[in-house]
Amino acid sequence: MKLVLFLIGIGLTLGGYIYPEQIHLSWTEEISQVKVTWVTFLDLPPQAAYRPILCGNVPSPSNFTNIKGETKKFRESKIGYKYQYIHTAVFGNLLPTCWYEYKVGNFGVWSKTFMFSGRTPDTAETFETVNDPYTLVIFGDWGTGPIGQYTKHLLGEETLTRDYLGILHMGDIAYNMEDENGRVGDTYLRMIEPIAATYPYMTAPGNHDSYGNFTHYKNRFSMPNNGVNEGTGYFYSFNLGPAHFIMYNTNSYFKDYRKAEAEVQTQWLINDLAEANKQRDIRPWIIVLAHHPLYCSQDWFEEGSQEDCGEQPAVLKPILEDLFYSNSVDLAMQAHVHNYERDAAIYKNQTIPSQYDGQNIHINPNAPIYITSGNAGNYLEHNDPASTTPQPWARFLSNDYGYGRLTVYNNTHLYWEQFSATALTEIDYVWIVKDQPRYKPSLIN
Numbered sequence: 154m155k156l157v158l159f160l161i162g163i164g165l166t167l168g169g170y171i172y173p174e175q176i177h178l179s180w181t182e183e184i185s186q187v188k189v190t191w192v193t194f195l196d197l198p199p200q201a202a203y204r205p206i207l208c209g210n211v212p213s214p215s216n217f218t219n220i221k222g223e224t225k226k227f228r229e230s231k232i233g234y235k236y237q238y239i240h241t242a243v244f245g246n247l248l249p250t251c252w253y254e255y256k257v258g259n260f261g262v263w264s265k266t267f268m269f270s271g272r273t274p275d276t277a278e279t280f281e282t283v284n285d286p287y288t289l290v291i292f293g294d295w296g297t298g299p300i301g302q303y304t305k306h307l308l309g310e311e312t313l314t315r316d317y318l319g320i321l322h323m324g325d326i327a328y329n330m331e332d333e334n335g336r337v338g339d340t341y342l343r344m345i346e347p348i349a350a351t352y353p354y355m356t357a358p359g360n361h362d363s364y365g366n367f368t369h370y371k372n373r374f375s376m377p378n379n380g381v382n383e384g385t386g387y388f389y390s391f392n393l394g395p396a397h398f399i400m401y402n403t404n405s406y407f408k409d410y411r412k413a414e415a416e417v418q419t420q421w422l423i424n425d426l427a428e429a430n431k432q433r434d435i436r437p438w439i440i441v442l443a444h445h446p447l448y449c450s451q452d453w454f455e456e457g458s459q460e461d462c463g464e465q466p467a468v469l470k471p472i473l474e475d476l477f478y479s480n481s482v483d484l485a486m487q488a489h490v491h492n493y494e495r496d497a498a499i500y501k502n503q504t505i506p507s508q509y510d511g512q513n514i515h516i517n518p519n520a521p522i523y524i525t526s527g528n529a530g531n532y533l534e535h536n537d538p539a540s541t542t543p544q545p546w547a548r549f550l551s552n553d554y555g556y557g558r559l560t561v562y563n564n565t566h567l568y569w570e571q572f573s574a575t576a577l578t579e580i581d582y583v584w585i586v587k588d589q590p591r592y593k594p595s596l597i598n
């Protein structure tokens with residue numbers, strides 16, 4: 154009996170080291186690809202397998218295609234030498250009308266199966282392949298603590314019933330991934346696996362992700378390369394139907410020793426926005442996302458607000474605001490402040506009137522609309538209080554926990570909604586409607 158228990162114990166221990174875990178997906182720099190990333194704690198050869206199961210509305214059973222993966226050894230501990238093995242594999246030649254089933258494994262030990270959509274970022278050539286409306290989940294500042302559980306439960310439930318296309322996390326991931334010798338990062342990636350193993354989980358870095366020159370961020374997440382980001386995942390862009398998305402790294406602008414990195418990013422932003430504007434007739438929407446806000450309206454007497462909504466925006470605005478405005482960016486998504494604030498179209502601290510402005514609609518806006526959605530559930534016991542003295546351009550504020558959904562309907566209609574993960578209901582929404590690909594900025598001095 155003792156021997157049996159001993160063998161079971163050995164098996165369980167080994168299973169914990171070789172069973173694939175922390176499985177999550179991302180889009181790559183190529184079209185028709187999805188990358189899967191997972192972890193084991195022993196170095197065993199990785200493999201993955203996938204097959205289409207539904208194309209259009211037609212079941213498409215076929216045999217699994219086996220593919221090899223790659224492995225990197227990652228030291229996750231601050232102290233000592235605790236390693237994990239991070240594996241990646243790329244599912245290629247995907248058809249945008251198909252859903253796929255997949256599993257990952259090491260040395261014959263397979264995960265359970267998950268599904269993902271073959272609809273991936275597109276190019277001008279593939280733009281028309283599928284052009285249906287789609288919805289992305291967008292938020293920032295999400296951890297494993299008590300208040301992060303609201304979002305975990307709701308988003309986990311929704312993953313089973315809704316048809317999202319992807320998840321965009323605007324930094325501050327897990328609070329902090331390196332803590333407890335990396336166990337916090339492991340716990341977080343296990344927590345999001347049911348969501349992130351189904352929907353590509355695209356990230357931008359926050360200040361809480363900066364330990365060791367963002368080593369946990371860079372190693373645990375596999376974001377698209379773009380020729381100049383050196384595989385860091387700090388900044389990249391992708392096209393989805395009528396919208397161009399840009400993820401970038403605000404952290405680069407706050408430290409002198411990051412100046413060179415910041416200049417590379419800014420030049421890339423200039424080029425990327427110029428390229429995106431060349432395709433504005435087929436992709437009228439440009440949406441930028443990053444961690445720190447350019448605009449937010451916390452009360453000045455709240456601890457930290459002078460930095461979050463004053464000093465840091467004062468650093469970012471001279472670099473980014475004219476760039477976004479002159480390139481007719483439609484929507485600037487932000488996080489970092491642990492609450493929710495939807496603002497009007499703003500330029501140089503002034504509300505810029507749209508052709509028509511209602512409380513929940515802008516028709517033909519003439520400047521970027523700024524939204525802060527940093528309330529998914531940070532490491533504290535509560536969110537930051539919503540401002541009691543909001544700026545004139547603020548349209549809706551809340552300190553509830555939750556996340557946003559952005560639905561890109563077509564060339565003329567975007568729909569944003571903020572969802573409460575405690576009340577399980579939408580608390581705010583806005584339509585952004587336009588009949589011209591871009592607005593014509595008239596610079597204010």
Ligand SMILES: [Fe+2]
Pocket residue numbers: 325359360361444488489490
């Ligand atoms: Fe932050």
